[in-house]
Every structure is written in structure tokens, then in C-alpha cells.
Amino acid sequence: MKRPQNHKIAVIGLGYVGLPLAVEFAANGFEVIGFDINETRVSELRKREDNTGEISVEEFDKASSLTFTAALNEISEANIYIVTVPTPIDNANNPDLTPLRKACSAVAKVLTKDNIVIFESTVYPGCTEEVCVPILERESTLEYNKDFFCGYSPERINPGDKVHRVSDIVKVTSGSTPEIATIVNDLYASIIKAGTHKASSIKVAEAAKVIENAQRDVNIAFVNELAVIFEKLGIDTHEVLAAAGTKWNFLKFTPGLVGGHCIGVDPYYLTHKAESVGYHPEVILAGRRINDNMGAHIAQRVIKMMVKNDIPIKGTTVSVLGITFKENCPDIRNSKVIDVIDELRTFGVEVEVIDPNASDEEVLEVYKLELKKSISDKSKAIVLAVAHKQFKTIDWKEHSSNGRAIFDVKNFLNKELVTERL
Structure with a gap:
């Protein structure tokens, strides 16, 4: 079996996880080919253009051995395949393994003897060997742990974070045999400055990711529930958290919308597996219910704020600032801001959305919203939903003096500048 530096690596899926990983391997001397079925994405990457904002031109320059393709036959010479495709949920909050299954089918077509397939996509414990391996075996006609092997190393990418990059975060690794576990661990250890943690099995590594x-989801749900309670008691939640936070072991979480591809999705993978073995999770699902209902709760608080300030409801324009799932990144996947917008519309409110980081085309395609460039003169209330740094430059005093009510979801602004905050 080949050791690190002699490997030729194919990264399957070039999004927020796959691209930084491919760049890191290439920058450390590996021959890497990035594969994606999106030909437009591949074309842009060949021109060193990354619309996720994760990789700079300088970083592309350092990864000179990295090439990109949408042609499956061009990755056939790899001996390490790293799968980094999305694993979303469906409308019933069940795992949607369609992208993962398709990736396995694609890899199976080029899989050869002694290859290793490493999965980074978030899954439930057991998924790699119960779902992925059978596809690889059936469609390649190779035998697992005899002709080919598998590993699992969960991604820990934090979109928009320029401090905690791939190499700066400890990597959990695992393999389908003790020898493969060592090879997989050595592979990642050669690029991860923060170090690696070799799990005892693939299942342990899968479970570590989802928990x-x-x-985090349960902890955020706790403070979200506190925000609901304290609003009814007339207490400022953030003042309570600041006071409680003076204790050395108080966990510092803040209320807000829980979207994105990880925290708002991964717990459902764990609860799905738990229910399949006869256990109905209570704490995890309770947390999910609280967090999934926060969009409607925030919208209802905005309506109450408008009523208190004698602002008409029906037909009135409200400006929502931010549509991405988190600050300072363009990722709109599973954004819970849309829940705020949808609930506001049920009251007859006209909603305009401003987001300097999101793609106009993507927002229109996914959410059927046309982004505005700035807050319009007809706007009577503002909801600061995402704490993009660009929003700091807005003249909030002027908006307040013009009679606009301001609701700060993120506790982003000084308390004196806003009408209410979550």
C-alpha cells in the first residue's frame, strides 16, 4: 500500500468542504484532481475563481499541482478518493443521501484494486459501511477490505472563518482495517498542523461528527428558549447572559436563528439512526423544535414592535438585512432567515431583502427573492437578521430618527441604536 506523498488524490465535490481540502493537499506536494458534476463550477475554478470566497488567488497559486475536471474518466488514475458531497435532509427532516449515493456510484466506475475511498460527508453512525460500501462493491465488482478499503474523516469546515482553516483544526480519522486507519491518519497528519485523532472505528468517527x-444545537436551543421566556417577563436576554457569563464555567451561547448545512441538519441524522434502532430521542428533538420555530417567533416579535411604535402592518415595507445562514459568507443553504420572511408575509407585510454577500441569482433560484441593493425610503422597519460586517457602516441613527423601528436578531449593534433585540 502506498504511503503519503506517493498518493494521487481525487476529491469528489468542490464546495465549502472539498475545495479547501483539495487546495491544502496540493499545497503540501500531493498530486490532486478535483471533481465536480457542476461544469460551471469547474470552469470557474480553472480560472482560479471561487464563488464561495474560501480560497484566494494566492492560495490557488500555492496549489499548483491541483487540477479540476467534470469528466469522470479523468480521475481514474487516483488511488485515494475523498468524497465531500452534501448530505442534506428532505422536507420531512429525514436524511437525503441522494448526492452521497450518486458520488459512490461515480467512484465505483473508476475504482481499482487497493484504492481507498475516504468519506468526509456528514452521515449517521454506520452509514459508510451500510449504504456506501454496498454501492461501491456492487457497481465496481470489487470486494470490500480485500480489493478496496474505506476511511471516514468528518469535515470540520467553518464557512467564512479565515482563522480556523483546514490545517488549523484537529482532524478525526478512521479506516476499515487497522492498517488502513494508519494510512488514512498519516495522510491527514501530513497536512493538518493542529494534529489528528485516530478513532477506533469508522462508526466512532461518524458518531463524533453528528454529536x-x-x-451546539441543544445549547443554542436552551438560550433560544430563555429568550422566549425572558421576553414574556420583560427582561433583556443579553443582559441576563452577560451577568451569568461572569461565572467561570458558564457556557457562552447566544439566541438566534440556527440554519446552515451543519447545526440545523446533522442532529436529524443522529435521531434518524436512533429511531431505526427503537429509541426516540427527546432532548435532541426538543432542541430542534425550539430552533426550527425561532424564525416565526422573531417575526411575531417584529410585528409586536411595529404595533408598539404605531407602525401599520398590512402593506408596510419591512427591510430584512441578510439572507445567508451566517455572517460574512455567501452560503444561503438552509438559511432560517426565510422563515422570518415567510412569517412576516402572513401578516400582510411587504418584505425587501438586502444582502451584499449573497448571489442575486442563487437567492432568486432557491428562495424566489429579488435582492435589493439598499434600504428603500418606503421601509418602516428593519430586521437585522445576519451580522455582516458591511452592515456596521449603515447610519443607524439616521434610520432611527426617520421613525424606522429596528429589531436586532444578532445583538450586533449597540443597544441604544435599536428598538428591540432578541
Whole structure:
């Protein structure tokens, strides 16, 4: 079996996870080919253009051995395949493994003896060997752990974060045999400055990933529930959290919308697997219900704020600032801001959305919204939904003096500048 530096790596899926990983391997001397079925994406990457904003031209320059393709036959010479495709949920909050299944079918067509397939996509414990391996075996006619092998190393990418990059975050690794686990661990250890943690099995590594985000989800749900309670009691939630936070072991979470591809999705993978073995999770699903209802709760608070300030509701324009799932990145996947918008519209409110980071075309395609460039003169209320740094430059005092009510979801502005905050 080949050792690190002699490997030729194919990264399957060139989004927020796959592209930074491919660049990091190439920048460390590996021969890497990035594969994606989106030919437009591949064409842009060949021109060193990354619409996710994760990779700079300088970083592309350092990864000179990296090439890109949408042609499956061009990755056939790889001996390491790293799968980084999305694993979303469907409308019933069940795991949607369609992209993962398709990726496995594609890899199976080029899989040869002694190849290793490493999965980074978030899945439930057991998914790699229960779902992915059978596809690889059936469509390649090769035998698992005899002709080909697997590994699992969960992604820990944080979109928009320029501090915690691929090499700066400890990487969990695993393999389908002890020897493969060592090879996989050595492979990642050669690029991860923060170090690696070799899990005892693929299942352990899969489970570690889903509980990382389930833990954050439950903690955020707790403070979201506090925000609901304290609003009814007439207490400022952030003042309470600041006071409680003076204790050394108080966990510092803040209320807000929980969207994106990880925290708002991954817990459902764990609960799906738990229910398949006869256990109905209570704490995890309770947290999910609270967080999934926060969009409607925020919209209702905005309506109450408008009523208190004698602002008409029906037909009135409200400006929502931000549509991405988090600040300072263009990622709109599973954005819960849309829940705020939809609930506001049920009251007859006209909503305009401003987001300098999101793609106009993507927002129109996914959410059927036309982004505006700035807050219009007819706007009577503003909802600061996402804390993009560009919003700091807005003259908030002027908006307030013009009679606009301002609701700050993110506690982004000084308290004196806003009408209410979550």
C-alpha cells in the first residue's frame, strides 16, 4: 500500500468542504484532481475563481499541482478518493443521501484494486459501511477490505472563518482495517498542523461528527428558549447572559436563528439512526423544535414592535438585512432567515431583502427573492437578521430618527441604536 506523498488524490465535490481540502493537499506536494458534476463550477475554478470566497488567488497559486475536471474518466488514475458531497435532509427532516449515493456510484466506475475511498460527508453512525460500501462493491465488482478499503474523516469546515482553516483544526480519522486507519491518519497528519485523532472505528468517527453539532444545537436551543421566556417577563436576554457569563464555567451561547448545512441538519441524522434502532430521542428533538420555530417567533416579535411604535402592518415595507445562514459568507443553504420572511408575509407585510454577500441569482433560484441593493425610503422597519460586517457602516441613527423601528436578531449593534433585540 502506498504511503503519503506517493498518493494521487481525487476529491469528489468542490464546495465549502472539498475545495479547501483539495487546495491544502496540493499545497503540501500531493498530486490532486478535483471533481465536480457542476461544469460551471469547474470552469470557474480553472480560472482560479471561487464563488464561495474560501480560497484566494494566492492560495490557488500555492496549489499548483491541483487540477479540476467534470469528466469522470479523468480521475481514474487516483488511488485515494475523498468524497465531500452534501448530505442534506428532505422536507420531512429525514436524511437525503441522494448526492452521497450518486458520488459512490461515480467512484465505483473508476475504482481499482487497493484504492481507498475516504468519506468526509456528514452521515449517521454506520452509514459508510451500510449504504456506501454496498454501492461501491456492487457497481465496481470489487470486494470490500480485500480489493478496496474505506476511511471516514468528518469535515470540520467553518464557512467564512479565515482563522480556523483546514490545517488549523484537529482532524478525526478512521479506516476499515487497522492498517488502513494508519494510512488514512498519516495522510491527514501530513497536512493538518493542529494534529489528528485516530478513532477506533469508522462508526466512532461518524458518531463524533453528528454529536459535535447536536451539542451546539441543544445549547443554542436552551438560550433560544430563555429568550422566549425572558421576553414574556420583560427582561433583556443579553443582559441576563452577560451577568451569568461572569461565572467561570458558564457556557457562552447566544439566541438566534440556527440554519446552515451543519447545526440545523446533522442532529436529524443522529435521531434518524436512533429511531431505526427503537429509541426516540427527546432532548435532541426538543432542541430542534425550539430552533426550527425561532424564525416565526422573531417575526411575531417584529410585528409586536411595529404595533408598539404605531407602525401599520398590512402593506408596510419591512427591510430584512441578510439572507445567508451566517455572517460574512455567501452560503444561503438552509438559511432560517426565510422563515422570518415567510412569517412576516402572513401578516400582510411587504418584505425587501438586502444582502451584499449573497448571489442575486442563487437567492432568486432557491428562495424566489429579488435582492435589493439598499434600504428603500418606503421601509418602516428593519430586521437585522445576519451580522455582516458591511452592515456596521449603515447610519443607524439616521434610520432611527426617520421613525424606522429596528429589531436586532444578532445583538450586533449597540443597544441604544435599536428598538428591540432578541
